Amino acid sequence: MPELPEVETLCRQLKQTIMGAVIEELVILDSKLGHPESLAGSCVRSVERQGKFLLMRLDQNHILHLHLRMSGRLLWQSHADELPAHSRCMIRFPHGRLVCVDPRRFATLVLNDPKDRSALIPDPLKALDASILQNVAQGRRAPVKSFLLDQAVVAGIGNIYVCEMLHLSAVSPARKAGSLSQAEWRKIAKAGRDILRKATDCRGTSISDWRDLYGEKGEYQHHLTVYGREGLPCARCGGNIRRIAIGGRGTYDCAACQS
């Protein structure tokens, strides 16, 4: 269930592994994933991330847009090992193959996806500006947590990191987005930049099933301060971390020091 740091990790590893390589064959194993065609013989010119989308730029200005959604994973196999259960597509290269594994079947693979607007949205690893957030939040009554999860506002933040960001900036996830002060938006923007950069350096958060391109766990789960830590003491104030529901999603905060 990858968020920005996990997708960025895959992006960096894909650059090392398939940039400049020619696709020999694309095999769709589950047509629900998508149905891109005529990619054989095409060279991977570059790999980029925008929000939670992975973009593989091919010859003739074609771009493959991959979104892993809830349970999608990418795996590199340099030998002809068995395909794992729930493999949804396989892209074969001369030196190995790229497999998309996705038990819940929400992932999407689209050629030249016109619905991917993410390139127009601020990406926190490139720039997360407090004044932009504050302006867009003007008049919004949704909880700030839901606001930050809105991919039309900021691209790439998901449920783990939004909880961590709001805890580090000491803002309650239930606050109305339009009610935050300039100082609070500054703290959130800085927390977002710092946490997402560090989580990327850690190659993501392996709470349950996240693995990188080579099947390795990330390390950021050792740095989480609230997510999944219900009942444990807050490292900042000693308060009790709780789990509540906001927007129907599990939300972790410290009621004592997040206001």
Added chain:
DNA sequence: CCCTATGTTCCCAA
């Protein structure tokens, strides 16, 4: 059987 899951999209009401 129940509930939960790191994401998005659709529908409906305000």
Added chain:
DNA sequence: CTTGGGAACATAGG
């Protein structure tokens, strides 16, 4: 037209 809330999508695991 915009906003926000909830259900839906499909599947596995506790």
